[in-house]
C-alpha cells in the first residue's frame with residue numbers, strides 16, 4: 154500500500170476521552186472512530202488488524218477440529234424465553250421489537266441458538282463429538298462502556314460450543330480449547346495466562362479465564378510468578394489425544410493463578426513468598442464446561458450406543474477478538490506509539506523515502522516495494538512529500554515492527570537502513586539483503602495477507 158493512496162487519518166493531539174494508552178493510540182493511529190458510546194467504526198488500519206486476529210483464531214480453531222459457521226446478530230426472543238434467560242439477562246440485553254411487534258434481541262452470546270440448531274439436526278452419539286463456532290458481533294449494553302474496544306457495547310467475539318455424549322468427552326473438548334487458545338494468543342505475540350475463574354451459578358472447577366497482565370486490566374489477579382515462564386511454543390500436539398491435551402491443561406493450570414472471584418488466600422500463601430504476585434489483567438477469553446444446563450432446558454438429547462436418550466454435554470468457549478487489539482497494545486507499546494507483534498501487524502514493513510521526488514530514492518523505494526510485494530508481503534510505503542521527521546513519527550505511532558529507510562546519501566553507498574521498532578536498532582544493508590532479512594523474519598510467523 155502507498156500511503157498517499159491509503160486512508161490513515163492520524164491525529165496529532167491526544168484525544169481527551171481516552172483514559173488508557175491502547176484507546177489513545179487506536180484513535181491517534183486512525184484505527185477506530187466512535188459512533189456511539191461503546192460502538193465503533195473500524196477504519197482501514199484497525200480493520201486490518203482485526204482481520205489478522207480473526208484469521209489466527211479461525212486457523213487455530215480449525216486446527217483443533219472445530220467447525221466454523223455463522224449465526225446472525227439478531228435473534229428471536231422465543232428461544233431465550235424457553236431457556237429462561239430472557240428474564241435473567243437483565244438490562245445488558247438489547248431488546249428490539251420488529252414491525253409485527255415480535256420480541257427480538259441483539260445476541261449477547263449464542264448458547265440458545267446453537268442448541269436449537271443442534272437439537273434440530275443431531276440425535277445420535279454417532280454424530281459426536283461436535284464443536285461448532287463462529288466469530289460474530291455481539292451486543293451487551295454495558296453499564297459503563299470504556300477504554301475503547303476493550304469494553305465496548307458492540308464487540309467482536311469468537312464463541313464456540315462443544316457437544317459431547319459424556320462428561321469425559323466434554324472435558325476433552327474443554328482441554329482442546331485450552332490448547333488452541335494458548336496457541337492463538339502466542340501467535341498474536343501475547344502471553345495470556347489461564348486462571349481459575351468463577352463458575353457463576355453453575356459452579357465447579359471447569360472454567361478458566363485467559364488473562365493478559367497489564368496495569369490497566371480490569372481484573373485483579375493472584376498468581377505464582379512461575380506461570381509466566383510457561384510457553385506452548387511450536388510443539389506438535391495431537392488434538393485427538395486425550396492424554397496430550399490433558400497434559401497441557403495440567404502443565405498450564407497446576408501453578409496458582411486465579412482471579413479475585415476465586416482467590417483463596419490460604420492456598421496462595423503456600424506459594425513461596427518471592428513468587429507471589431498480585432497484579433492486574435485483561436480478560437481475553439474464557440472457556441467453560443456447563444454440562445447439560447442448556448440441553449436440558451431446550452430438550453437437546455442424543456441417543457447413546459445403548460439406545461437410551463440423554464441430554465448432550467456442552468461447554469462454551471469465547472475469545473474477545475476486538476478486545477484483543479486493545480490488550481495487545483497495552484502489552485506492547487512505548488511513548489511513541491504501538492509496537493505490533495509480527496503475527497498481527499497490519500503491514501509487514503514500512504518504507505520511508507527520505508527524499509520524495511529524488512529520482513534515485515524514488516526508484517529504490519519502488520523496487521523495494523515491488524520485491525516485498527512479489528514474495529507475498531505487504532509493505533506500507535510512505536511516498537508522501539513530507540518531512541522525514543513526520544514520516545518517522547507516523548511509522549512509530551502505527552507501530553509496524555520493521556522499517557526500511559531510503560535516502561540519497563545511503564544509496565550512494567548502495568545501502569538502506571533497516572530498523573526494528575521494538576529495539577530501535579538499525580543496520581545498513583543493501584536493498585536486496587534488507588528484503589531477504591524481512592522475508593526470513595516473517596518465515597517464522599504464519600501471517601497472511603491483510604484486507
Ligand code: ATP
Pocket residue numbers: 262293295302303304305306307308309310436437438439471472473474475476
Ligand atoms: P467481562 O468479565 O470482561 O465483562 P465476560 O466474562 O462477561 O467479560 P464472556 O462472556 O466470557 O465475557 O465473553 C468472552 C470474551 O469476550 C471475554 O473473555 C472478553 O475477552 C470478551 N468480552 C466480553 N465482554 C466484552 C466487551 N464488553 N467488550 C469487548 N470484549 C468483551
Ligand code: MG
Pocket residue numbers: 362436438439
Ligand atoms: Mg468471561
